[in-house]
Structure formats: structure tokens, C-alpha cells
Amino acid sequence: MLEFSPHLVEGSEALYLQLYRYFCAEIQSRRLPSGMRLPSVRALSQHLRVSKTTVETAYHQLLAEGYLESRERSGFYVVDVEWDEPVTTGRRRPVPPASSGQDGTCLVSAPAKKIRYDFHQARVDAEHFPFDIWRRYSNQCMQQENSGVLYYGDRQGELVLREEIARYLRQARGVQAAAEQVVIGAGTQTMITLLGFLFGLRGQMVAMEDPGYHGVRTVFQQLGFQVQPIPLEEDGIDVEALGKSGARLVYITPSHQDPTGIVMPYAKRLKLLQWAKRTGSYIMEDDYDGEFRYNGRPIPSLQGLDTEGRVIYLGTFSKALLPTIRISYMVLPPPLLAVFKEKLQDFDQSASRVHQETLALFMKNGDWARHIRKMRTLYRKKHEVLLNVLQQELGEHIRIMGQDAGMSVTVEVRSAYSSAQLAQLAEAAGIRVHPACHKWLIPAPDRLPSFQLGFGGQSAEDIEAGIRLLAQTWRPYLSGE
């Protein structure tokens, strides 16, 4: 135990954060070797004379970021992280044809021009996708000997996949999940539709961050919910305003706020959970790209911190793996699970059984964990490249809002031109950038144009070249600090 001697200072930064940083550094430098078992929460808290909550929170954070893994009834172990895996940036691929322009952006129709660089926020890296492995598992599932794959399966999702998801969420994201609480469906909007049916009452209020994910907002609106926009503070949703809104249901993206990128700190998470407990409300926590954190900021999942069963955890394979198999999931607290089974028993499963079985094999055989690790290293590098070139080329003209997580960075651009105009200029130069303006429910006339710049779908080289060209294109239209 004596080898653990973090220098913890009461009063400055939260203790759990200091502890978390200490372990990050130890693991990254390999002073704590992979496979090593960490002391139990109780033992370490006694040793360091800090509360168990402090140690627990730090461990949760390390779990969530993939530094640790937890083995049932055994404890916490240092993960074998391939820190030094080189990032391939060479071999460029042809830019795939863009989608049909229905991205829900505010982009007005632009002159047709071949798009060389696309900073779409939801593009995954296509160069490192394990096509061979995926085909192998897919072929294994799709054959005469496994003819059950042709029949309607479990309406809640295939059990074998739900088990893998529950295991993954417990180990990597600190989520309290059993397979029977997991519900699978074709994308987050499908899950939200089911939740809308579950909560049922028409005209009911649902609170959402403003700005927030418009794809979910539109589902609630179509379902007849009254969407209450709640403003953001520096550290995420304004919990006072949420309390005053009277809503008993809130949808949030606490681990990487869409689109500002705010990571909600621990204290605010507790405050939000207290609100839910006090008012008997439910929180829908969308952890859409929670797999990717680059500079250890603490993100214990809300669901993992919740002791009252007030949190519905939502996750997806769209960002960390690929969007086009359309597999998302949610973890329901037991009382809601009972309502789900009662009320929605006649709903067919919407996600492909073929893909579900393939994905279950992919997870069971360790390929999912490997893929996440590989992508984390790769995206960390691309993220760094994007931030550097943005700073270099556009430094005094932009404010970088969302960083350190996910697959995109949000920038506010100092310009008298609108985001649509700036996007058009870029488009004419062969660069596609996606305005974030449609993410606000309440438009403010004096808001600066802002963009979500995705870095997943392009090589580091293209990211650099694309931003250089963008800066050159935009320069005459920008203003200084």
C-alpha cells in the first residue's frame, strides 16, 4: 500500500480530482503496470485518510476513461492501454460521397462543388474500421446453421447482446446495469420515442439543455411534449432554472454537452440528482460519445452516482463503432422496466437481429474493447491536431467551446457574417462545415456564428490541410478578439 502516495491538498481542487490525476499519471507512465490490482476503496480511503466517496469517484472516473477495469467481486485492475500505438495518417482515402444534404443544418443551398474536406461531427474513422473482423462475425451469424437469425427475436433485443452491453457498461462506464434492464433499438430517436410512449402523458413538459441535441428535441415535439429550454451555465444545465421550470423529466448530455462540449462536473451532477430525488423526476442521460475522453476530466456517469433509480442511461454504437448498423440502447430503472413491459409489449424490436448477433460476437471476443482503445488513441491524436491547427490558423478569430472529449470540437467564430454565409463560403472552397445554430431552441439575434467541427472522419493530414484552407477562405470575413 505504501507505494501509493499522492500529494493531496485539501481546499484547492476537489480531492477526488487530485487522486484521479495522480492515478492517470501513474498509469500513463506505466509506473502502475497493466494488470495490477488496485487497493479496495475502503483500504485506500483509510490509507490516505480521505472519504470513501472520494476514492470511489476517482475510481469511477478512471473506469469511465478506460484506465481501469472492474472485475466482479474482485476489484479494480489497471488496463492494458496501448499508449504508444502510432497514429496512421498516411494513405488517404477518397472522400466518400456526401449524404443528400438532409443534415438538419441551417445550411442554405450552396453552389455545387466537389467537397474535399468534410468536418461532419458524426463521422467515424473509416481507415481503421475492422472490416475483416466484422465480415467474419457477420458471416458466422448469417448461415444455414444459425437459421434462427431469420426469425423475429427478442423484442427487447437479443439477450446475448444485452448481456455484453451490461457487462461493458458496468466495467467501463460505471453504470449499474443488468441485462434485463437493457433495451435495444434502432438509434437514439427510436429510444426516445419509446420513452415518450412510456411516460405517456400528453402535453407533459420535458426539459432540455438549450442549446441541445435537436434530433431528440424534434421527437419530443412530434410526440406532443412541451419542450422547456433550460439555459446553460459554464458547467452545464442551470439546475435552478430547471427547478423553476416545473418539468419532471429532463434530457441531458452531461458527459459532452451537445453542442458546447461542456463536461458537467461532479458537484453539479450531485445537485441534479438531488433535484430528481426531491421532485420525483426522471433524468434521461445521453452518453452518446462517452467512450472518448482525451485529457482526464472527471465524468462519473450520472446513472452510476444515482441511488434512487431516477436516471435512464442512453448509449449508442453510432459514435464509437459505426452509425449505420443503427444500434442504440437504454438502461431502465426497474420500476420503469415494468411499465415498459406492460405498455410496449406489442412493439417489435427495431434493430437488425443480424447486426445484434454480429455485435455480440464482436464484444464477446474482445474486439470491441480493442477497437475503443485503438480509436481513443487515434482520436486523441486527431483532436490534438485539430486544436493546434485551429489555434495556429484562426486563434484570435475563434473561441473553442467544446474540447477534450467526443469526436468534435465546437468553435464560435468572430464574424459579422452568419453561419450560413460562412458555411457557404467554405462549401465553395470544397470544405463542408456544419453550423450549430439549429441546436438552439430560443434564437438570440446577437449570437456569433458557431460550428461543430468533427475530426473523426478525416486523416490528421486532411484535418490540417482543411483548416488551413478554411482559414484562408474565411480570413477576409473575420474580426479580431
Add this chain to the structure above:
Amino acid sequence: MLEFSPHLVEGSEALYLQLYRYFCAEIQSRRLPSGMRLPSVRALSQHLRVSKTTVETAYHQLLAEGYLESRERSGFYVVDVEWDEPVTTGRRRPVPPASSGQDGTCLVSAPAKKIRYDFHQARVDAEHFPFDIWRRYSNQCMQQENSGVLYYGDRQGELVLREEIARYLRQARGVQAAAEQVVIGAGTQTMITLLGFLFGLRGQMVAMEDPGYHGVRTVFQQLGFQVQPIPLEEDGIDVEALGKSGARLVYITPSHQDPTGIVMPYAKRLKLLQWAKRTGSYIMEDDYDGEFRYNGRPIPSLQGLDTEGRVIYLGTFSKALLPTIRISYMVLPPPLLAVFKEKLQDFDQSASRVHQETLALFMKNGDWARHIRKMRTLYRKKHEVLLNVLQQELGEHIRIMGQDAGMSVTVEVRSAYSSAQLAQLAEAAGIRVHPACHKWLIPAPDRLPSFQLGFGGQSAEDIEAGIRLLAQTWRPYLSGE
């Protein structure tokens, strides 16, 4: 032209039906060879001195049943139908594990017993599924060189698949469809949810056949629609009652009423279309298993007969191909398409892009047409086997309600026991049968127990053996005519 000399008699049966029967016989006997071009509608109507509508309706019917195909700007051709393809009934496959019992049936929990025979109405034939071909196309789509498959695609569905669907519907089902009217989605319930959003008004009435497909009914109910049950007459929905209900929206299954199997005759179709025109209503026509007709009864699709843009045509690959890729579609009349694009532009596509691209290849290369023909022959045979053995074994105890189409036959059983009790008896003997009672919205206390017996998922041998065993099991609990 002189070789066409059908014996048409005014006044007995509708002329188009007589003409249709004539062509069926000619094609089946190969007197009209495959590949032969039929005379144009105008030419034949002049030759036979009947109206163009008569010829058109007969041709539509022949198209819908796969006797003819239409080639754009060229005319109607006799299809190469493999009438004599032998039906493999040998080689038995192990019975795949049953789904988790969430079939929405009224079945109360039954003693656990190995199920040897499962008459689920939505099971496809797994012995003749072209696994090899499917894997080949799937692998072709899922590779580095086609990395676009990893990115979010067209929200309405991949254009290449929408084009294939439109072509197929025009040629084989007489539907007036262009690719831009086709909307793809993960299953019929997903399509109905989108339609619910499209029509929007909460508390609005929607009429449905009673009994009718409960899977769609529950979606409308969850969406807050007021579901108006409309009774059936011998030939389908009671159009008078529909008119009196005040609904301006109706969901129907005219080509194979679920669960009674009624095929709505031509005259009633016109009456229904007149109602829609007169009242400005919309008809949702669900042609879920329209590919399979066994004894030529006329079923021009409502959409193909509609001149006013009042019909939304819904189709699926779940019955004719396989349910677990979750691909369904609808064809929207142009004015509704505009509303769809405006209102639902932020909705992600719910069906897998991987499966969509695979299916497009499957259709483009002619494998879909081959599969349908093969399955039609196979199911025709199984359908015959099921009817024969039912008649033989249970003849005086049952009334067969739905036949000659689709993948199931509905039977009403003369018994004082409930459908749940009869299902339990069967279950205890290793036979799973699925009561149809949950398809009625308004329960009638004196209704006889009824079952939908699917014949797709079992070999002809198992169908025979299963029904023999069922008859033996039930016999003490049945009453006579």
C-alpha cells in the same frame, strides 16, 4: 392477335375476372410462353370489344401475382415462372429456439415443454433462404473500398434501394411509385410512427378493421390517436360504417386481411377509394404479404387504382424475404411527401445502411425476383398441404377463414374452451399455435376461439405431422358442426 380468344360472358362474373382467369390458365399451361409480349391494353380491348378498364384490371392482377411483368414504355410480358419446381420437404432442420414468448398473444404462461412444431404466422422458410448470395452481397458492401457505408446515409433511405423498390412495385404490384416517393424505415411500426407524426393532430381519429393488426393499433394508441374499430363484412371493411365513423384516416390490409385473410374485391376497393375522394381522407394500405397469392383471386392494389393521391402504400421485406433485417417502406403521395420533408427532416434513417445496400444489390441482380418466385411455389405447396391436413384431421371442427394468400391460414375452432386453454393444451404437446383473439379491439363474449396458423417456417412434413398431433391433442375438447 387472333390467338387470344377468351370466352367472355357479359353478366355472370365480372369481365376482368374472366379475362384474368383465361390468362392464368394460358400462362400456367405454357400455351403463352414466357417472354411473350402481350397486346397493348387498347389493342386487346378493341379486339375483344370490352372496355380498357376491364383489360387494365386483368393485367394489373396478373402483374400483382407475378404472371406478367411490365417493362417501361414497352408493355406487358409473360414471366418465366418455374411452375414445376419441386418442393423440398426432406432434410429436416432442428427447430430454432423459440422467441422469448413476447408475441403479444393472449397465451397464458404454459408449462415448459420442448416445442417441436411452431405455427407462428410470421416465420419464413429458413431452408431455402439464399444465405450464400446474401453473404456475398453483404461482404461486398462491407469493405474498405466502400467505406461510405460507415457514414450516415440518406435520411429517407438509400437512393439505390428506393429505386429498386419503386421499380419492383411498378412492375410486380402495379403501384404508381417513383424513387423519391419511397421512404424506408425499420419495420411497419416505425413507418406508422412517422405517419402519426406526419398527420400530427392529436386526438385525431383513425379507423381500423376490427379485428385488425394489433401491432399497428398499439402505435396509434400510444401516439394519442383515437382508434375507431370498423366491423368487417364478408368482403372486408364495412365502408358504410367507416363513413359514419367520421374518421378521415383509415389503416387497412386489403390484400390479405389480418387476421381473417379476406381479400377485398375490386368493387369494394373502388367504393373505398370513392369514400376517400368524397371526404378528403387518406387510406394507409398495408400490403405486408402481397407477394404471395396461390389461387388467382383479383387484388389490384388500392394505390394502383387510386387517381386522387389518397393512398399511402406500405410494404415490407419481413414476410417475403426475412424479418430480421428490419426493412419496410412506404410510398407517399406527392403532397404528403412535401409535408414529410418539411416536418421530419431531423429524423435519422432507422434501417441499417449496410442491409439497405446489400438488399439493393440483391434486387438489382435479379435475386429478389428469383427468391419471390421460388418462395411462391414453395409456399403454395405448403399452403395446400396445410389446408389438406386441416380438412382431413379437423374438418368438421373448424372453419377456415383466411386462405389462398400470404403465409398463414386463420381457423375458427368449434370448442367450448378458450383459445388460451387450447393453446396451452397444444403447448403441452410440443406444438405452438398462436391465438388471434388479441386482434379484436372490441371483444365479443360468444366468439369462437381462433388461431392464425403460419405455414412458412416449417417443412411440409412437419406441417402434416404437427396438425395430426394437434388434432389428436384437441379432439376431446372440440365440438362438431
